[in-house]
Amino acid sequence: MRRVHRLASFLSLFLAVWIGGVLQLQGSANRSWCSLAVLWAPALAILSLGCYLLARLMYGVMTFSSYPRETVALQQELQLAKEKMSEQGLWFAD
């Protein structure tokens, strides 16, 4: 089964359960935290997912290392390489 179909199946199941839960609560005038949680479940799920993805992105950027000295090291290495190539008649770029 394709990944998108699996995800769609899972979402449909979640939606069906949620609608069932909401319909069950329709009759009662009970406004307990439990009924509120059921009513707001999709919104809470989306919010939680958003927070998780954002936290993962921030962690990913924080651990995405920078190596500024590598630029300098590479420039030096290339300068040396260019000199050696020129000495041996291998520099054709100029």
Next chain:
Amino acid sequence: MMQPAAQDHQVHLTIIIPTYNERENIGLVLWLLHEHLNPYYSELRREAGKPQHSAPCQPSLFWEVVIVDDGSPDGTAEVVRGLQQSKHEIGRNIKLIQRPTKLGLGTAYLAGLEQANGQWIVLMDADLSHHPRYIPKFLQRQAVTGCTVVCGTRYRKGGGVAGWGFSRKLTSRGANQLASTLLGASISDLTGAFRLFRRDHLLQLLDRTTCKGYAFQMEVAVRAQYAGFHVEEVPIIFVDRLYGDSKLGPSEFLGFLRGLLRLFLTL
């Protein structure tokens, strides 16, 4: 124990480098490849107990470079031909394919593969953002794990970038995380282009890819995973000397998102 690199006359590794306007860089890339690969293959031959300098077994004959130039107006092809025709060892293992114009990365790799003799293929860029010193590390990882694909990654410990600001890092990391979440990918660096492949697996992947631009690299990595290939990652430091924050424009980013959506709906 590391396997010997190759039979005496067999090319073990082909490095395919697509080029467009890399006149200044291509000679330096070839020089650095010699500096880093020849000692590696010499060492392998020493470990395998073979004599060092018996002709035709110079270390540079275990690997070759195929340059695919898309009609560079700056004379990149002339620089390559100059090196090919020199008497220096550097020209001994270079092949040049000249195409009339930019025809896409996928077809460039396929054209390179047609001329490649190596059992193993490295794909890399010509602008020196990919340093040849990592290629022996790719080969070592492959020899130790028996995998068929090694991806250079900027995001694992030991990897990273030089020359990028916060916004560029955010876009890069964000795009990769979005892609890996949507596609269920375990490879950390989906848009990286510095990779080692076993030849037959690369051919299978290239035959199946349809995306262009950044999405192309992502598609290759994801298809490798979905095909059940054993993929390993090696940290690399990507040095962006020339473009900094400016290479990724809105059209490239939109193209990436289009490719990602298409892959999400079809894979």
